[in-house]
Amino acid sequence: MVKKLKRRWQLGRVRPGDGRPLAEYRLWQLFSRSLFFLDLPAPSGHSQTYAVDVRYLADAKTKSQHNNAVGRSPAALYRDGVQVHRANLPTTFPVPGGVIEVATSAFGLKRMRYVAEDGSEHALRPHRSSQEGLRARFEQKFPRTSTVIGALALVILLVVFVVAVLKGVETVTRIPVVAEHLGTFVSPIRLPTWANVTMVVAGILSAVERALRLRYHWLIDSVAS
Known part of the structure; x- marks a missing residue:
């Protein structure tokens, strides 16, 4: 409906x-x-x-x-x-x-x-000359490589999603009212600045790659934006 x-x-x-x-x-x-x-x-x-x-x-x-x-x-x-x-x-x-x-x-x-x-x-x-057309032609010419790239993009976004969720939970539990009732959660994943920047860039590139193949999941792909 x-x-x-x-x-x-x-x-x-x-x-x-x-x-x-x-x-x-x-x-x-x-x-x-x-x-x-x-x-x-x-x-x-x-x-x-x-x-x-x-x-x-x-x-x-x-x-x-x-x-x-x-x-x-x-x-x-x-x-x-x-x-x-x-x-x-x-x-x-x-x-x-x-x-x-x-x-x-x-x-x-x-x-x-x-x-x-x-x-x-x-x-x-x-x-055929658009971004999506070039990506489709690449997939037709190199199907195995294309599959690997697609799988890698999905894995990267899943990693970004997990890290973002853990960081979000940690941030929420630092709120005094929440911490008082539920305690404070500390994310087990602590990344240096360079790693955070690399992860963000990789997440954006992965989201773009999936967009070129019209692959979109409202939760996984939106985490990179």
Whole structure:
């Protein structure tokens, strides 16, 4: 029920597109833009290509310097190269036979999927020159190495999570009222400054790596932010 209400709310926030053509993906947009595609059958029977363009630095509330038009939206949906919808993130775009759900985290995308009316989910394909596309091509070319990197990223985030939880418990138990009733907890893990910095950097890199593969867990991945 909550999920349905959330989807309905997001669909209600989607605005009509302005009909502009889909811009080419450029190399300098590697860290500021994600572009994904999905082919769906049209009512006439032929296939239509949908594209979801995510601009991380865009702000729909920003006004143009030359007029009062609203600036580029953070996310836009294109059909056969023409913009048909735009929205702030997170969002849900309506498409034939279902919806496309889009959401970001502090490190990139956390959700980009087509959800059919029967509840099945399908991944969209990334632009080959985007961060996600380059990561997908690396996985296809070096599957074993890719698996190791993915597993290592998960282990690092789990370690960061455990250390953060222990530190958090220690901080809470130092509060006089809590300490009086429960006692004081001292984390068994004490790291030097250089190790803490290294762990933070490793955690951020691991979160970015998982975002490139659209792997996200609300608890594990958020601890690095």
